[in-house]
């Protein structure tokens with residue numbers, strides 16, 4: 101018998117969807133660190149408003165550089181920054 | 187001719203991988219909002235340290251409830267909170 105590839109079943113589609121949902125959310129930032137935690141001493145904030153990234157796509161992480169806009173457009177996601185106000 | 191499902195090509199595998207990487211990172215939080223932005227007036231922080239979520243898995247979002255630990259373990263990711271210190 102020749103091996104035949106089976107058409108994807110509902111079960112395998114479901115497993116695939118589950119695996120996709122269980123993926124990481126940070127593709128690149130500080131992957132040498134086991135857990136990326138940042139500290140802000142709020143008394144040292146200089147600007148009236150400072151935006152901190154929560155999308156893990158910023159080129160200036162932990163600060164937000166607006167990259168969440170591209171991420172949301174590409175994926176249909178709805179994430180945005182945390183705004184620290186003095 | 188009967189339609190035949192083609193075996194996955196390297197190109198389709200590549201497209202699939204690309205699509206997976208371009209997925210959203212927030213599965214559930216405030217999906218009725220186009221962009222989830224939160225404000226913190228830092229002068230109103232009450233505790234010496236307050237942890238804010240960046241993993242989009244917290245049950246107390248925008249605060250961190252420790253859910254990043256389960257997310258990191260399940261996915262191999264390395265995300266963690268932003269700590270605001272008075």
Ligand code: FES
Pocket residue numbers: 152153154155156157158163164165166167168169179180181182
């Ligand atoms: S760049 Fe990540 S939230 Fe803005």
Ligand code: FES
Pocket residue numbers: 238239240241242243244249250251252253254255265266267268
């Ligand atoms: S629960 Fe999301 S960073 Fe801690």
